[in-house]
Amino acid sequence: MCKIYTVQLFVAMVVLLRPSFVNSFQPLFVLNGKSMTHRHITQTAILRKTAEVCRDIAASEGREFSLTIDDTLSVSQVQKACSSDISTSILSTVYFHTSIATMYFSNAIVDVVYLLSEEHHFDDETFKGGRDVITTGVSAVKASVKDENYIAGRWTLGQVCHTLQDFYSHSNWVELGNNAPYNSLIKPDQTLTNLAGVDVQTCRNCNGNNCKNNILPDVLQQGLLTSGYFNIFSSKKPTGKCSHGGSLDRTSKRDPVGGINKDKVGSSHGFLHKDAANLAVDATVELLEDIRIAVGDVPFLRLMGLSQSSVLCFVIDTTGSMSDGIAEAKRVSFEIIDSKRGTPQEPSAYILVPFNDPGVGPLTLTTNADIFKERINRLTASGGGDIPELCLSGLQLALTAAPSSSEIFVFTDAPAKDAHLKSTVTALIESSKSEVTFMLTGVLSSRRRRRSSQGVITRALGQSDAQLYRDLAQASGGQSIEVTKADLSMATSVIEDSLASAVVTIFQAVVNPGRNNNFTFTVDDLTQNLTAYVTGDSSLSFKLTSSTGVSQASNETSGPLASITTAGNLRRLRIRTDNETGIWQFSVTSDSPYSVKITGQSSVDFIYNIVEEHGGAHGDFSLKESRPLSGGNATLMVTMTGSNTVTVTDVSLLDDSGPTQVNGSIQWMGSGDYLVTFREVPSGDFVLLLKGEYSNSTSRSTRTSLMRQASTQIKTSSILVTAQVNNTNIEPDSTVTIPFTVATAFGGVVNDSATGTFTIRATNDRSYTLSFSTNLIIGAGDGGKANGSISLSVPSSALSGTDVTLTIEAENTADNDINYTILRFSVALKVTDVSGPTCQEVNTSGNCSSSSSFLCSSSKWEFLANFTDGINGTGIERITLRQGNGTLNTSTAVGTAGENITVVTYSSSCCSQSVQLIAVDKVGNVGSCVGQVRAVTTATPVISTTAANNTTSTGGHGLSISHPLVVWMGVFISVLLKYTH
Template sequence: MWLSRAHLLLLSLLLCMTAVHCFIPLVGFSLNPTDDDGDDNWSHGAITRRAVLDAAADFLRDLPDCDLGSLATVRPSEIFQEISMIFMSCFGRVVSAARFYQAAIQIEIANGGVDLSDVTGHLPSAHFDAEKFVDANARLLDLRTGVLTAIEEGEYEAARELTGQLFHTLQDFYSHSNWVEMGNTGPNLNLAVPGADIGPVADPQTQTCVDCSKSLLWYQCEDNIIDSVNSQGLLTSGYYGGQTDMDGNDVPKPEDVKCSHGGRLDGTQDTSPKGGINKDSEWSILSPHSRYHYRAAQLAVQASRNFLNMIRQAKGDAQFANFLNLNTGSTLCFVIDTTGSMADDIAASKQRAYEIIDSRVGSPTEPSNYVLVPFNDPEFGPALSTNQADMFKQEIDQLRAVGGGDNPEFSLSAIRLALVESLPASTIFVFTDAPAKDAELRDTVVSLANQKNIKITFLISGTITRRRRSVPRSKREVGNRDTYIYIAQATGGQVLEIAKDEVFQTTRLVDLVVTSAEVNLLTTQSVQSSVRAHTIPVDSTMSDLVVQVTAVGATLEVFNPAGDQLEIGPDGPVTVEIQLNKVLVVRIRDVMAGEWRISVTSSVAYDLRVSAQSTVDFVYSFVKKVTDTDHFGVKEIEGRPVAGEEATIRVNLIGSDPTQVSDVTALSLVALDGRVLQTLPLQENEPLTEYFATSSSLPTVPFRCRLEGKDSGSSTFQRLITSVVETSTSRLQGSVDPVISRLLPGGTVDVPFTLSNSGQQGAFTIVATDDKGFVRRVTPSSVTLAQDATTTVTVRLRAPSDVAFGTTTTVTLTAQTSSGRSYNFLVFRVTVSPPDQDNVPPTCEVRALYGNCKDTDRSSCSGRTFSVTTAYRDEGYGLQSIDPRTFATNYTWTVEQFAPGLSDTTIIANYTATCCSPKVEFAVSDRVGNYEICTVDLTPPQGLSGGAIAGIVIGVILAVLIIVFIIVYCCCIRRRQKDDQTDSQVTKRSDKTDKGKKKTEVAVRDGDQQGRRFWYRFARKQEVTTSGGGNVVMKKTETHETRVEIHKTVVSETRQVEQKVKVKGNKK
């Protein structure tokens, strides 16, 4: 028998794995290859991607000019290609899908992490195993509360991680339970719904399965679930070997009673009842109920999509777009020093922000969110994060330069706040003229920035010298210019040292890089002046090129692929955007595909950066293949990769539809000066979407990752991620489960991690910092580790008693040797949860409605208004928010005596608007995310105008006339054809009539040259048959309705052989 690639891969995996259960964890290392025979296996990753794709498409379809068509035929391996094509369809080539892509990947990784975590991998309630339906649904409800409250607090990254964890458990319900075998064709709509009953569960003593028969390698399980279990609608699920509950107690399978999870890798499959019921894959060796895999996967997709749509309904379109990064722009982020010497910088940043906002408002390139963080001495923050451009304008307008001077300030503390609030792949601009007072946060800032792929650029308008304050070094470290240079270089940003009168012109750089589709082609530092020529591959997906040279007095020349030098000037193809003493920036418009050349002339070493506009980009992560635990897949490496070990890099291409990209060829590891250190071939996992590269040992010097390939026109494309990668000889590992490690208001939680050392013996200092100040201590704070030694590190957090549910703190845990040679980090989030579940939603009631919108249209609607009085109440933790959702731009909304947390009190609100927006929804939510919506719709009936009615009448008349003409014409043609028929002769065979049977026989014989005619006029029941001799036999029930004309002779039931009756104008 021939073995496909899928079968060979499956067998190889079976040799190296010990156990697996649940849908395959991630698409990144799924069992299915890219060819057709494996594309029907739906992993957790594929299910999640498909659900996110569908929910995003539902959202985008509501945008004008965004016709997406049907997505029903999209296969698992094509999902991310489809995402790119959706964005292209809706926004054209000015908007990249990168941020939405990263949001989807974040959800997917959190989903797979449930299997790969030491905390939840063996927990039955995390997988709907062992009939733990009540516990599993309680887990879903806890996670649902976390998602909704985190979104309410603007903690979108935490919400995505919680959503991924919820998805895993929700999707496993359909693969691990008997829901599909019961015959259900839709998802269980009561899962993760407060107060709902998910259905009856089989009693612990009720037998649910019988033995399966076994083939050579696996069990054949056709009908091993007992019929009465399914017919009574009793839920059951399989037991899996080695599972433990939340208290660490074993959960054994009841022998001779309950089903197994099953599959080659389940230790209980040979315990009676033998076999299993899981539907995780299409391979019977892993999934005894593999024939139900596709149905289970599609129900899991639908249930996941329903949950996302619930988020949209509960939180509204604006917050839903933030949650999935569906806003098209990037972050406009300013971190501004507000000391007395910064008046010019504040004025310049304010003016530039106004220009950017006013020129882009309402366009796809409008920033998605705005972040402003001021800092002074000794204060920093608070961080403003908003989607409202007017609010950002208002806040930046209120900044004043007061006190301080150019003494060291808490600039890095402010940057850390900005990193938490900014979208991935954004740029943070820091305006200051003073060194950092909190330089000990340098590595924390770099770690957090690299985790989100955020660049940090410093605009330093003054000379920074090293100053020390009275704070002891053990508590506070003062940085210098090198601190900022290190941060900028490590994150892909830059340090621009400028004069005060150059600040505004330099901020032009903000306008150039805060775009929706910026890609990086080249970044090099400290290039020797003797190196002049640089080749830039330009592909067909690019538009403008931006070239920046940083050096005193540097100049450049630009040559197109034909070798022609282009003129630089206001009227030429190359325009100067910034020209200062140390900075030169030019823009090249309408570039053609091919190799461009940049020639730099400088008397000193210089930095060179080249970027472009394109929707084709990539993201990458360091991962490890997990094959030695109870689950398999790929798991992202937290922090830096470990030196001296084989490294696997997962590459995901963005904007990868075949109309733009034809091939992806290699991943290069590039030194900071531009030298290529390693070129790694790529192994395709999903065509034009996902690839893997492997390095036997990563470079020991810092490097960047660069992707190379071919566009659809065979031109070379090249993309660079500017953040810097460094290896480490230590590693921090661990995970936080929000259900097990719950942080309550006023409560404390200890989160354990492991620190391992693969290098020489060293003394490590361990530090944990967070943006909300929840961290209380790290134990131990220092430790000496021998080579290959490991220790446990515990981080204790405490939340204030008055903190809001959903508040999330982002913790950065670092470990560094005293020599500084080994450094690593880990970033995790902890979200505050309510002490108990509140399953009762708030109430929303329309108390009164004044006015109506009858007989109004677009020309008269503004002259008529309506008013609505609504009432709201909550009996649990209290109300959180009350908001009208309307397309109206001018309305009045008043709420009486409302404050978040108000309980057992009725709140009255009044809404007034014009009839131009006659529909409004009133959404109310409580503090744990439960919600209710009441709707008022005064849209007038869509009547027809007089002209439309007249047009319809005329159209109907014309249609009737045409139909009549066709009928008359067809009748004439048919009659003419009958008159012309002369090829047969009809004679009367007998006029005998049996009055009992009411039958008249007529014989038919060919060869009559005189012509004949049949005229049947049957208005009642009749039967016409042909006898063996070719005779026509007619049976009639009412003779006065039946007549046959045979050569002008009418045969009727009265036996009058010749009846003088005029028939249709014939002669008598």
């Protein structure tokens, strides 16, 4: 245990000092453009499989699907092809882009988190260990999807894909002449065969830098499977074994010298890089297909994040005085559900978190609107006690449950009893980039609380209480809307606004303390339905001026530019014109704090992620789940969505309180991706502003300006927090130890001579037990850093598929400085059932004509089969049609050995002459059965009389002739032919 802990601390120090020991396909980028990265491989496979699923769904529904499916697909192409109705909506690809980014960032993080794990990279001939990593991860993904926990599923899936993809680069599978994936890697019930034994020599020295023929001929002739050894510390390896290769692999300097990896074109076996990468794509597609069959088409598309609508997420105070707030939340949510159900704008998921004191939850996360309705309808206002409630605990749960870039609405009239969670919630906001809007009722105009005539403090929000919520809203880019209970229904219009399709932020500013300001923003012709929101006290006034010079003042509720409504501290402007492009102006007069936000609807938007550069010969970037260092460089990966004609011209960080502006240097990486580097970012709270140009639809030679802004603030810190884990899959009734390191930085680098005392906070969204020291001291001679550890105990009651988000914070109270790191875990039961259900055909009856397709509807055939998951299996959960469009009937029986048997009867017209049945057990193992009718020259109708407990009519992908007139004609002609021959 001591040895493992020491290695983990060393890994944390390695990551802290930022060298690169990447030994796989490049994670995210290659500057020469000739090699394929894990990002490219993962995205290509996701787009291919997603398009295939959409194609099959379209075929089953009788719709056309014209997209050509190949390795050149773009996110926009697949989103558009998969959208069944985009005629009345503006298509947004932000959620699809964000979900794919989650998967390729979690893929890339394997090279950091599992730096020294041979199993995660198929190094050192650890084929069984690598296969176990894959199959255990796939089981966790299936469990997460079953629980509708798609965020955890994506994060785990990305990591699984990394290990699977590394097999094709690190083993000799390609050198053996294989041109198809090794599907035993995703099937734990299959035996891994023909592995080179531990005493079998596999390589010889390379000829200088030429390693083309370094695998021994006997190994190739016998088809023995091997992989390269890799070690950054020692050159020791078994005699005669191949090495991974590369400047950081010390084993490659020892006989046999050289390596066999195909990570990039310049690698030891780089001449096979493209072959390995293409096989990695095909293998990832195969893996995705296995998950798709196990979970079903619609859940699979949700896992991929294929949605153009946001989630509906409410965090609601349920104490006694909140009856009006609960009623309004019910009203607005029911109205949204009823008006959008069945349309492309229907929310992709529904999240509800009630809170009071001392309770939080339970969390409702569902894609079923009726379940959400039932849960929110249950809420009642009761109790209240000592006034403050656990608002931030409820918000914490919502932030970890909702997808990135969600909009969360909090209803409360009470102070936060758990205000100590402010920094944790802020960290989760920054990580998820979700917007939080507070619907606050009963905010006092002064800092003093009201007292009743009996001297009791009434339930109300003082200014300091409300300021906590304002700060969190500002950090997220949301709003703090303060209204009376009577005016709450006027303010909830912002909820309906946020759920419109493809909402983008054009401009946003928070000014505190208040001062007069003239803001400018650019309106483009790719944006429609502009809306402006202004929050501030009653003394605030403003003027809106269009690009043509037309103006409207705040006291004109209906003017030439907008209609203005007021609810509490919120002014909402519905801007009437969509055709006045160019620079607009918004002038505000106020000496009190206020905010301004301009939104619209547009397919064109952007997403961004803070990434961390790793230097060295094999350097790249990985996702940074903490704040950039003050005074250092910050790098962002920016992706434009919705258009291939937009060119990014400027990306800057703005600090309104300064005002300070830091301009970034932009490097185009292809396919709408940009690396943006900011040099020496000062301390402060920044927002990201992007400007670009695009070709005007009426004139290709004319370039039009475009402006977008990210809502979430980017904060800097002089503290560095890093953590490492052995495994992100955790079992119930277990305890995991997470080592972490805290360091003080100056000018963006660790200050070796720094000392200090740090307060450590660690929280998780599942309330699992944590054990850690709350203080950490960096002493003289410690090199500017100190190590700590946290124990996370998982209860035995934890369900498989549950995700756990752990936030570790370090605060230097002397400098009022905080930084954090965020870790994600998935609870995964150890799966002992690794075999899929088996099928035995019992009988096929009925004959179908092979020559008279016109008569097919009058003839029937039947297929009878038995499925079982064995006596020790987890049991069959469902049986579905993979091919065929007949009727599926099931009943249950018990076999001679006591095993449960599912008896399947499939009946169909002769218009569909084959069937494929899919059976899935309770842990996601898949079995299949194929049946086909016998064909003769004359069709013989068959009448099925088999009874079943369950009957399901399922549309397949074949031709279906079901019009009554056609059926009648078929029978008539059949009888006529019988009597005329």
